[in-house]
Amino acid sequence: MTFNLSESFKPHIAHLQLKDVYSAVFGTQETKIPFFVWLLENPASPLSLPGRIGLSHHDYIHILLGRGTSFQDEAFVVGFTMGNDLEIKKIHLWTYKFFAKFIYPHPYKFNEVDLLIFDLGFQYGKKIKFKCINKINFELYQNESINYLRNLFGINLEEIQLIQQFESWLLTECSHSDVFRVNKST
Numbered sequence: 001m002t003f004n005l006s007e008s009f010k011p012h013i014a015h016l017q018l019k020d021v022y023s024a025v026f027g028t029q030e031t032k033i034p035f036f037v038w039l040l041e042n043p044a045s046p047l048s049l050p051g052r053i054g055l056s057h058h059d060y061i062h063i064l065l066g067r068g069t070s071f072q073d074e075a076f077v078v079g080f081t082m083g084n085d086l087e088i089k090k091i092h093l094w095t096y097k098f099f100a101k102f103i104y105p106h107p108y109k110f111n112e113v114d115l116l117i118f119d120l121g122f123q124y125g126k127k128i129k130f131k132c133i134n135k136i137n138f139e140l141y142q143n144e145s146i147n148y149l150r151n152l153f154g155i156n157l158e159e160i161q162l163i164q165q166f167e168s169w170l171l172t173e174c175s176h177s178d179v180f181r182v183n184k185s186t
Helices: 018-026 037-042 053-067 071-084 090-103 112-127 144-155 157-175
Strands: none
Touching: 018 053, 018 144, 037 090, 053 071, 053 144, 071 090, 071 112, 071 157, 090 112, 112 157
16 A cells, blocks of 8 residues: 555545554655754754654654655655744754755755745744644554544644645746746756
């Protein structure tokens, strides 16, 4: 059983348990995280920024938000976790965006459009009432349904769908703009 989270919010995953969806979507993949990404985003790093989260827990956020693994999905999820953390300050945002745009290696590097989508995720993370979701021990929720967890944390799929529609429009508009040429090879 496999799912593509970017094919938005399939009703049949809402009733499944977190552990089952995680296993179907992310399986047992091992990901080598580049040093600078680890430095700013991993809770074990002494220089990690607010929103820091372990990789499997980051993947759980992808599931709860119904986001896949595209550059835009990644930008949204990172923005969401940072925006949802009460410790976030402007200097943290500036630092993250600088590293994501200029220092992170490909494919972790964000372009201008990715950073706009990061901002959308950041604002959505700030909006939901449940705060510091990055600090949740998701192992305690492995047997809970996706729908239960979304309700518990205040994640509204209709709002996320609207955001994704805006993103689609944004990507279409920006791909035709000289200012925001979508180019993932840099």
